[in-house]
Amino acid sequence: MDWDKLRIFHAVADAGSLTHAGEQLHLSQSAVSRQIRALEEALDTTLFHRHARGLILTEQGELLFDATKSMNKRIDAATARIRDSEEEIFGVLRVTTTTGFGSLWLAPRLPKLYEKYPQLNIDLMLEERVLDLPMREADVAIRMKEPSQADLIRKRLMNIKMKLYASPDYLKEHGTPQSLEDLSNHRLICQNTRTAQVNAGLQLVQMLMTNDIKATLSVNNYFGVLQAVISNLGIGVLPDYIIEDFPSVVRVLPDVESGEVPVFLAYPEELRHSKRIEAFRDFVQEEIIAHRRHLQAMASSST
Known part of the structure; x- marks a missing residue:
């Protein structure tokens, strides 16, 4: 033909x-x-x-x-x-991840990647829908669960948990809850239970809602939840990776958290030798290591 x-x-x-x-x-x-x-x-x-x-x-x-x-x-x-050159990293790399992780964790770190590889162009696709990597809807994905698609190379990056956070100004005006029952006197800000999200986060929100919470604000992604929290609207359910870049928010009810959520990086088997994929993978892993060290330093300084 x-x-x-x-x-x-x-x-x-x-x-x-x-x-x-x-x-x-x-x-x-x-x-x-x-x-x-x-x-x-x-x-x-x-x-x-x-x-x-x-x-x-x-x-x-x-x-x-x-x-x-x-x-x-x-x-x-x-x-x-x-x-993909043996010596240079250049061209477009299509990266997909969730709106929350992409906007709150990944995007603020991309200047370091561009500084190292100025000819690399990232096409960042933020959505909850899982794109089909083998069919090349994207080149590489960072997802909050292990990908189920076949013919993918997977790398577990880290584990995260959903926890409760509020702004200092909100807590100063409305008080800090000391128990789950106290949440009935506060506005709970969370991701809408009808939107796509990790099961651990959904289970935590559903448990919190059993505490006679009268005022809520639901958003369809964690970026919106964070903006509401720092605008003093209430107590938000947020992933713990935000702490490094938003140290002003205060953790509330430190014993309350979701189960662990694994974060995976994945890309098609046929791109195993892609220099762009290799550069992006190494960059993310280096940032994860730096993220862990920073959190450990923060934990040590607070004790």
Whole structure:
């Protein structure tokens, strides 16, 4: 099958328009149209329904589009491996993680990575949805559970726990709770129980809600919870990795915490030799070690 025709078909299917596909490919609309007709004749099938608002894939077109998407992802993976130099770290690295971890822990540390590798460009995708690494929706992931997808290299980075925190100003005005029962006199700020989150955090929130808590503020990510806490709105359920970068928040009810949540770094087996992956992995591991040492120093100074 003609690879060039498949490339043009994929662009048309992705854009839903001959004109837009032609602009991307630097071809005229008529040239694109001729290639699509030739491909349909070669396959003896119709790939698109022509509609006033654009092109719609037929059932046969959908099958071919699924195949070209898979081909494109594998070509991207091969290209990434080819471009990884033995001496230089450069190009785009697509990193996915949760909104909370990405915005509160990872992003503040990225200047160090850029300082070391100025030609590396990070495309940071923050969302709770688990992206498909083998299908190249991202190159590397940091997740709050061990990835279940096959053909992945996994590295356990650390364990975290969800704990209770408040601002000094809030506690000065509203008092510091001494028991779980005292939480009924405070506003609890937590991640919405209907949103995707780690099970340990969900269980902690559900347990806290059994204490006749009358006032709550729920947010769909931990970044929002933290902003509410430092704005003196109440007592928040937050991951303990925030302490290093937000030392002003105060831990409340130190005996109350979730179970351990493992943090994993994962990437596709086919990117095992990627220099960009290697640089990012080593950077994160170095930052984890520095993070642990800092927390140990903070704990020693407080005793």
